[in-house]
Amino acid sequence: MRCPRCKDIYLSVLDELDAGAEEELKTHLESCDECKKEYSEVQGLVNYLRVKTLPDIIPAHGPQKAIKRDGGFFVRFFGVLKPAVAMIILVLLFAVGLQLFHQPSLSPEEKEVVENMEFLKDLDVLEKLVQIVDGTPGEHSSICRKHFRMAWGDEIYSEFLS
Amino acid sequence: MKGGCVKEAEADLIRKAQKGDNNARNELVNRYYEKIYRAAFRLCGFDREVAFEATQETFLKLMTRLDSFEGKCSLGTWLYRVLINECLQQRRKDKIFRKFLKAWFGNGSNKNFIEPSQVENLARKEEQCCIKKAMNKLSKQQRLVVTLKVMEGLTMKEVAEILGISEGAVKSHLFRGIRTLKEELGSRSEL
Ligand SMILES: [Zn+2]
Numbered sequence: 200m201r202c203p204r205c206k207d208i209y210l211s212v213l214d215e216l217d218a219g220a221e222e223e224l225k226t227h228l229e230s231c232d233e234c235k236k237e238y239s240e241v242q243g244l245v246n247y248l249r250v251k252t253l254p255d256i257i258p259a260h261g262p263q264k265a266i267k268r269d270g271g272f273f274v275r276f277f278g279v280l281k282p283a284v285a286m287i288i289l290v291l292l293f294a295v296g297l298q299l300f301h302q303p304s305l306s307p308e309e310k311e312v313v314e315n316m317e318f319l320k321d322l323d324v325l326e327k328l329v330q331i332v333d334g335t336p337g338e339h340s341s342i343c344r345k346h347f348r349m350a351w352g353d354e355i356y357s358e359f360l361s
Numbered sequence: 362m363k364g365g366c367v368k369e370a371e372a373d374l375i376r377k378a379q380k381g382d383n384n385a386r387n388e389l390v391n392r393y394y395e396k397i398y399r400a401a402f403r404l405c406g407f408d409r410e411v412a413f414e415a416t417q418e419t420f421l422k423l424m425t426r427l428d429s430f431e432g433k434c435s436l437g438t439w440l441y442r443v444l445i446n447e448c449l450q451q452r453r454k455d456k457i458f459r460k461f462l463k464a465w466f467g468n469g470s471n472k473n474f475i476e477p478s479q480v481e482n483l484a485r486k487e488e489q490c491c492i493k494k495a496m497n498k499l500s501k502q503q504r505l506v507v508t509l510k511v512m513e514g515l516t517m518k519e520v521a522e523i524l525g526i527s528e529g530a531v532k533s534h535l536f537r538g539i540r541t542l543k544e545e546l547g548s549r550s551e552l
Binding site for chain 1: 394395398399402403407409412413416481482485488489492507510511512514516517532535536539542543546547549550551
C-alpha cells in the first residue's frame with residue numbers, strides 16, 4: 200500500500216493506538232479506500248490467527264497431576280523409552296538364549312576326540328602315579344593321595360595306595 | 362486500581378504457597394494452567410503433545426522454584442518466560458527421535474486427550490499446518506512477538522517485559538511479522 204498509515208492500522212487493530220491517533224485514523228479511513236481495505240484485511244488476519252490457533256482441547260490432565268508428576272529426568276526419560284528399552288532387553292535375551300542353547304552337533308568321530316581330550320587332561324597325573332607305584336612310594340605318598348583323588352575323585356583308592 | 366487489587370491478591374496467594382499451603386499452590390496452577398497451555402500450543406507449532414510436556418515442565422519449575430520467586434515481575438510474566446524457554450528447548454529436542462518413537466511404537470493414543478470428531482480435526486489441522494508454514498518464514502523474535510501479541514493478546518508492555526526487549530523493538534518485530542503473514546496467509550484469512 201502507498202499510504203503510510205499501515206503502522207497505525209496495525210496498532211489500532213491490536214488496541215495499541217492512543218486515543219488521539221485513533222481518532223485521526225478513523226477520520227482518515229473515511230476518506231481513504233486503500234486504508235479501509237488494509238484495515239479490514241489486517242483485522243481479518245488477526246482474527247484468523249487468534250481463532251485458528253486455539254488448541255482443540257485442553258488436556259484432561261488436571262493441574263494437580265502437573266504438580267505430582269515429578270519423576271525427575273530419569274523417570275521421564277525412561278518413561279518415553281519404555282517400549283524401546285523393552286525391545287532392546289528382549290533382543291539381548293534372545294541373543295544370550297541362542298548362545299546358551301546352541302549345541303554344536305558332533306559326528307561320532309568328533310565326540311571320540313572330545314572324550315580323549317578329557318582323558319589327556321589326566322594323563323599327567325597318571326604318569327606320576329606310575330612313577331610312584333614303580334619307585335619309592337614313601338616320599339610321594341602325599342602327592343599320590345592328592346593326585347588319586349584328583350584323578351578319580353575316590354578316596355578309598357588313595358587311602359589304599361598310601 | 363483493579364489491577365493493584367488483583368496483584369495484591371496474587372501476592373498473598375504466592376506467600377501462602379511459599380509457606381507450603383497446598384490449596385494456594387493448586388489455586389495458582391488452576392489460575393494459569395489453561396492460559397499457559399494455550400500459549401504452549403501456539404509456541405510449540407500446534408503439537409499438543411509437545412505443548413503438554415512444555416506446560417508440565419513450566420509448572421514443575423514453578424513448584425520447585427516458588428521459594429525463590431521474589432515478585433520482581435508478575436507471576437504471569439515469569440511463567441511465560443519459563444514456558445518460552447521450555448518451548449524453544451522442546452523444539453530443539455530430538456524431533457527425529459520423537460518421530461522415530463511415534464513411528465515404531467505408535468502414538469499410544471495419549472490418555473490426556475479426548476479426540477474431537479475426525480472431520481473437524483482434519484480441517485483444523487490443515488489450517489494450523491498453513492499457519493505453521495507461514496510462521497516458519499518469520500525470524501524467531503518475530504514469531505515470539507506475533508504469538509504473544511497477536512495470538513495471546515498481551516499488551517506491548519507485557520511482551521517487552523517477557524522477552525526483555527524494548528517496546529520499540531517489539532513493534533518493529535510485530536510490523537515485519539504481520540506483513541509477512543499477510544503475504545503468506547492473506548487469501549486464507551479473507552475466507
Ligand atoms: Zn490511506
